[in-house]
Amino acid sequence: MPRSAARPAACPLPIADIRVDGAAADGPTCSSDDLIELLFFAYRDFVGDPDRILAEYGFGRAHHRVLHFVDRYPGLTIAELLDILRITKQSLNRVLKDLIEQGYIAQKTGTSDRRQRLLYCTQTGAALAGDLTRVQTRRLTRALAAPAAAASPENFLLAMIEPDERAAVSRLMARRGQQGTA
């Protein structure tokens, strides 16, 4: 087994050669270098699902994030939202304005502090947020249902990747260290 011999020695997790949903895990993929990439690929596909829905509404990821957190934490203030998203109020305002004008989010003046604008989803907004959560939940539950997903972070992240892409990702990652077998 020449490839496993070429692997870096640092392997913090003693996991076995586990297959996820037909795609070979291809030996112990447990360096944190691997996790860096798996996180990239998993997140790429994770946000890809909602992106397709949002495009139909002329919205982007920025709208999604706002809608999600307002839906989940009704009564959120602007300041709290800014702290969560880590963007400037100018950036937030652009997308928030869209969502308010198009009837997905509503504002109420704060009761204890009338300077605050408490944010809530309208019915329409909650429905859209629900659709977006649904596709992400579907990917997550499918990933968690994979026999090995709970066993280790790497298997979980691998299971989060679009099934059709998993083989390509595994193939790529099997190439590390070798001189470019392009």
Add this chain to the structure above:
Amino acid sequence: MPRSAARPAACPLPIADIRVDGAAADGPTCSSDDLIELLFFAYRDFVGDPDRILAEYGFGRAHHRVLHFVDRYPGLTIAELLDILRITKQSLNRVLKDLIEQGYIAQKTGTSDRRQRLLYCTQTGAALAGDLTRVQTRRLTRALAAPAAAASPENFLLAMIEPDERAAVSRLMARRGQQGTA
């Protein structure tokens, strides 16, 4: 215990009340709704580390992604890189040009197919890529070292969040469903 009663019933993983590095896991946080947010926060902090370093060089995340994959898979072709990153060649070209002109990445004409440009990191490029990998690896190994991290995806993701922020995230997530306690 009113809060746990307010939780959605779907809880695919039977995990216990586990504490990660001092931050309370605050009961079983195992709905996939929670995972959606944990993934957001974990990824936010995960890319935040390299961002600070990149800023010193006048580079952004796009540069990071290119540098990372070229460093890790020397001899990568343009087409392969495009497939990994899922961007257009025009987008890639902008950042790739920066990295080549400033001596972080070098091109070689392919040997078997002379149309291909095989990408390699220079010493400087590999050094920078190493610095960036280091900070991300540090976060990952620290997260994996947490006693509960391997036990479940949610604990792993929680452990990936900046320690100083974990309490705030837990506090926020404990608020779900309640009418805005802003």
Add this chain to the structure above:
DNA sequence: TGAAATATGTCAATGAAACTGACGTAATTG
């Protein structure tokens, strides 16, 4: 060999999503 496909590069315009800096207004705090 010669036409078609492939791999890459590039010009131009556009859009999305962030940024800085400055300023204004309303409400609360002390």
Add this chain to the structure above:
DNA sequence: CAATTACGTCAGTTTCATTGACATATTTCA
């Protein structure tokens, strides 16, 4: 009543992506 806080907004800039069109070199295949 002055200072602070919460929010909104105007103006300009940057990063990172897009689409569309076109050029060039190389390989493949009929």
